[in-house]
Amino acid sequence: GENVEQHPSTLSVQEGDSAVIKCTYSDSASNYFPWYKQELGKGPQLIIDIRSNVGEKKDQRIAVTLNKTAKHFSLHITETQPEDSAVYFCAAGHPFNDYKLSFGAGTTVTVRA
Amino acid sequence: DVKVTQSSRYLVKRTGEKVFLECVQDMDHENMFWYRQDPGLGLRLIYFSYDVKMKEKGDIPEGYSVSREKKERFSLILESASTNQTSMYLCASKGGGSYSYEQYFGPGTRLTVT
Numbered sequence: 001g002e003n004v005e006q007h008p009s010t011l012s013v014q015e016g017d018s019a020v021i022k023c024t025y026s027d028s029a030s031n032y033f034p035w036y037k038q039e040l041g042k043g044p045q046l047i048i049d050i051r052s053n054v055g056e057k058k059d060q061r062i063a064v065t066l067n068k069t070a071k072h073f074s075l076h077i078t079e080t081q082p083e084d085s086a087v088y089f090c091a092a093g094h095p096f097n098d099y100k101l102s103f104g105a106g107t108t109v110t111v112r113a
Numbered sequence: 114d115v116k117v118t119q120s121s122r123y124l125v126k127r128t129g130e131k132v133f134l135e136c137v138q139d140m141d142h143e144n145m146f147w148y149r150q151d152p153g154l155g156l157r158l159i160y161f162s163y164d165v166k167m168k169e170k171g172d173i174p175e176g177y178s179v180s181r182e183k184k185e186r187f188s189l190i191l192e193s194a195s196t197n198q199t200s201m202y203l204c205a206s207k208g209g210g211s212y213s214y215e216q217y218f219g220p221g222t223r224l225t226v227t
Contacts, residue, residue: 001172004155006155009153032214034214034215036218041220042220042221043117043203043205043218043219043220043221044156044203044218045218046215046216049214049215089155089156093214100146100158100161100171101158101216103148103155103156103157104155105153105154105155106153106155
């Protein structure tokens with residue numbers, strides 16, 4: 001099955017700096033890569049996703065890049081704010097299993113004021 | 114907005130008890146999932162259902178069963194709870210069809226088995 005590895009496990013950044021989280025996946029059939037944000041006491045919520053027909057996608061301060069050859073993808077958060085503090089999960093899915101997702105272990109991001 | 118609700122936020126049970134975790138979604142989604150979340154392990158799929166009365170095992174089904182009698186409701190059952198089932202349990206739903214990708218999660222149930 002698919003194996004998704006995520007690094008780092010914790011990340012502390014100064015407010016206003018950038019944060020980068022990296023993930024690798026093992027199944028070359030995977031073609032859907034979402035990122036979920038989990039705030040304290042809540043369930044994960046989709047913040048951005050990318051499909052394998054594009055290499056980069058941006059939504060305001062967050063962006064995701066994908067390198068299919070190397071089988072890795074990354075989340076970039078610019079101009080971090082205190083409300084960006086949360087646990088972030090990457091995941092991978094593909095159509096052959098109806099896009100059931102395999103998740104990374106998560107990254108706890110802390111934005112220092 | 115899609116809403117996924119779980120019956121309890123916190124639950125404390127004794128070893129050997131039968132435990133029911135309930136999940137309800139209001140978006141008429143075909144697919145529903147039960148995950149277990151543990152520190153350092155991320156979200157691991159226990160079971161999923163792609164239609165009423167249909168279910169498939171996920172990555173860690175041992176010690177769990179599920180029931181889906183109605184489209185909006187998906188139950189996770191621990192037949193005989195054990196301490197290693199102490200965890201956060203998350204339910205999610207997803208629409209059917211080729212272009213439905215996003216999973217919508219409930220707030221989670223933190224289960225403690227003593």
